[in-house]
Amino acid sequence: MIDYSFLVRTFFTTLKAVPVSLEITFVSLLLALLPALLIAFIRLKKIPVVHRLAAVYVSLLRGTPIVLQILVLYSLLPSLLHSYFIGTGRNVNIFDLNPIIYALAIFGLNTTATLSEVFRSALMSVNRGQYEAGISIGLSPLQVYVRIIFPQALRAALPNLCNLSVAIFKNTSLAFMMTVKDITAVAKIEAAFGYNYIEAYTAIFFVYIIVCLAIQKLFKISEDKLSFRDMKKAGA
Amino acid sequence: MEYRIFYIQYIPVALAKLLPYLWVTLGITVATAFFALGLSVLIVKGQLCKYKFISKMAQAYVVALRCTPPIVLLFIVFFGLPQVLLSFGININFWPKAIFVVTALTLLYAASLSEIFRGALDTLGKGQYEAAISIGLTDFQAYTRIVIPQLFRIALPNLGNSYISLLKEGSLAYTIGLIDLMGQGNLIIARNYGGYTIETYIALAIIYWALTILTEQVFKFLEKIAAVKQVKKGVVQ
Numbered sequence: 001m002i003d004y005s006f007l008v009r010t011f012f013t014t015l016k017a018v019p020v021s022l023e024i025t026f027v028s029l030l031l032a033l034l035p036a037l038l039i040a041f042i043r044l045k046k047i048p049v050v051h052r053l054a055a056v057y058v059s060l061l062r063g064t065p066i067v068l069q070i071l072v073l074y075s076l077l078p079s080l081l082h083s084y085f086i087g088t089g090r091n092v093n094i095f096d097l098n099p100i101i102y103a104l105a106i107f108g109l110n111t112t113a114t115l116s117e118v119f120r121s122a123l124m125s126v127n128r129g130q131y132e133a134g135i136s137i138g139l140s141p142l143q144v145y146v147r148i149i150f151p152q153a154l155r156a157a158l159p160n161l162c163n164l165s166v167a168i169f170k171n172t173s174l175a176f177m178m179t180v181k182d183i184t185a186v187a188k189i190e191a192a193f194g195y196n197y198i199e200a201y202t203a204i205f206f207v208y209i210i211v212c213l214a215i216q217k218l219f220k221i222s223e224d225k226l227s228f229r230d231m232k233k234a235g236a
Numbered sequence: 237m238e239y240r241i242f243y244i245q246y247i248p249v250a251l252a253k254l255l256p257y258l259w260v261t262l263g264i265t266v267a268t269a270f271f272a273l274g275l276s277v278l279i280v281k282g283q284l285c286k287y288k289f290i291s292k293m294a295q296a297y298v299v300a301l302r303c304t305p306p307i308v309l310l311f312i313v314f315f316g317l318p319q320v321l322l323s324f325g326i327n328i329n330f331w332p333k334a335i336f337v338v339t340a341l342t343l344l345y346a347a348s349l350s351e352i353f354r355g356a357l358d359t360l361g362k363g364q365y366e367a368a369i370s371i372g373l374t375d376f377q378a379y380t381r382i383v384i385p386q387l388f389r390i391a392l393p394n395l396g397n398s399y400i401s402l403l404k405e406g407s408l409a410y411t412i413g414l415i416d417l418m419g420q421g422n423l424i425i426a427r428n429y430g431g432y433t434i435e436t437y438i439a440l441a442i443i444y445w446a447l448t449i450l451t452e453q454v455f456k457f458l459e460k461i462a463a464v465k466q467v468k469k470g471v472v473q
Contacts, residue, residue: 001319063400063448064441065407068418072437166303173305174408184308197315205308212303 003199010190011203017186018211021172024100024182025165028107029115036115043120054116061113066106066171073106074178103175103182107168114164122157123149155226162219166212173208183207246432250439253424258443260416264334265406268341269399275342276349283354294350301347306340306405313340314412337409341402348398356391389462396455400448407444417443 039054061069078094085092126149134144176185183204191200282294301309314336318329328335364386368378388395410419421440425433 001323059449060441060445063445065404065418065444067407068437068441068444072434072441075433075437170303170305173307184305197311198319201308201312201315205304205312208305208308209300209303213299 003196006194006196007199007203010187010196010200011206013190014183014186014200014204014207017181017183018207020100020180021169021175021182022211024103024107024172024175024180025169027104028111028168029165031104031108032111032115035112036119039112039116040119040123043116044123058113058116061110062117066110067174067177069110070106070174070177073109074102077102077105099179100175102178103172103180106178107171107175110171111164111168114167118157118160118164119153121160122153125156126152155223155230158219158223158226162216165215165219169212169215170208243432243435246435247439247442250421250424250432250436251442254417254420254436254439254443257415257417257420258447260334260414261403261406261447264337264341264409264414264416265399265402267334267338268345268402268406271338271342272345272349275346276353279346279350280353280357283350298347298350301344302351304344306344307408307411309344310337310340310408310412313343333409333412333414336412337406337414341406341409344405345398345402348401349395352391352394352398353387355394356387359390360386389466392455392459392462396451396458399455400451403447403451404444 039058042051042054043058045051081097082094085094130148130152131144134148135141139147172182173184175182176188179185181189187200187204191197279294279297282290283298285291285294317336317339318327321328360383365378365383368382369375373381406416407418409416410422413419415423417440421436424436425431428436
């Protein structure tokens with residue numbers, strides 16, 4: 001009934017696709033870093049008009065299923081890029097582009113929205129007194145943010161960042177819709193040869209669990225490191 | 237070269253065609269929430285069980301399912317469940333797709349619900365239960381009258397968020413052929429031979445966005461009611 005040797009074989013084949021999924025996860029996090037920080041600031045400082053737009057962006061991207069965002073952007077982006085290439089007179093065949101570009105664009109946009117919420121709540125968790133204390137001892141506002149606020153906000157954000165990374169990683173399982181050869185895509189291809197779908201999906205079930213646990217472990221270690229540094233600073 | 241123009245007029249048309257299927261999406265998520273509630277109670281009970289083996293198993297279940305992408309579990313259930321049941325002599329290959337979707341989503345959602353309830357239980361602490369027992373309530377009364385009402389109040393914001401993610405994860409059901417909002421949207425596009433793709437997807441996005449905002453508001457309202465009740469009872473000044 002269940003072909004165990006196929007299951008084990010597929011497990012190792014799909015392991016080779018882990019870097020692709022991880023790449024999408026962490027590159028989209030990196031891409032989202034600055035825009036998300038900007039959105040968090042705009043919304044915290046309530047900059048007129050723009051903060052409403054930012055709120056709508058965040059609400060829209062968080063309020064619709066990611067699969068729908070993929071479907072929309074994957075049917076829009078290629079033709080937009082195509083007309084852009086034609087408009088700028090460059091002779092680039094749109095079908096030669098690596099589909100991972102679309103995945104990064106979509107996951108980047110989506111991550112920007114979720115990451116901005118993580119940053120916003122982290123920045124709000126830092127007491128206002130910290131900022132005032134920094135200013136009062138003669139630091140410039142930029143210095144206060146870089147040296148006082150951000151390090152504390154980062155610590156507050158770490159658990160949420162961990163959850164977010166795991167969520168993005170889980171969402172990369174939809175990258176196969178854009179013909180990216182991620183874990184799920186490889187499993188699908190392997191399964192299609194002999195209709196061994198159960199085995200293939202069971203194999204990647206374990207792959208996803210292992211990688212997610214590894215991501216969580218990594219964040220746990222950095223959390224411990226950060227709190228250890230704080231303890232040393234406090235002289236405890 | 238001529239480019240396809242965006243027909244904004246088609247969005248209301250698509251909305252009208254999509255809205256009858258709102259009930260499918262809502263039905264699936266409500267059924268899932270119902271079953272997952274039961275399963276999550278079992279999981280939490282398992283986690284708190286004094287037998288190490290059971291509590292470890294419940295723990296492992298939650299960890300594993302929290303790490304599983306919805307689409308992977310959906311496929312496992314869709315391809316695996318018929319085979320498993322076939323070995324017991326039950327053929328479910330022609331059963332409605334909704335059963336597979338609800339099964340897969342229930343397995344996933346129960347894991348997140350149990351996490352929420354665990355967190356709420358930790359917040360509540362043992363004192364409430366012990367106080368209830370000490371004034372002479374039975375075990376059952378202590379739970380139904382003291383512990384569970386407070387649990388729901390504490391868990392309410394997280395329950396709202398998790399229901400919203402359930403709504404969004406449910407949209408994947410179209411990949412195994414369920415005709416819910418997403419399924420109907422893709423059917424509309426297919427019937428138009430790929431025309432009005434963007435317009436249909438935008439209509440879908442409007443519906444999902446509205447659903448999310450509505451759910452948020454409903455849970456905010458429920459939180460307010462719960463808070464007022466607490467004040468009236470004199471629990472919170």
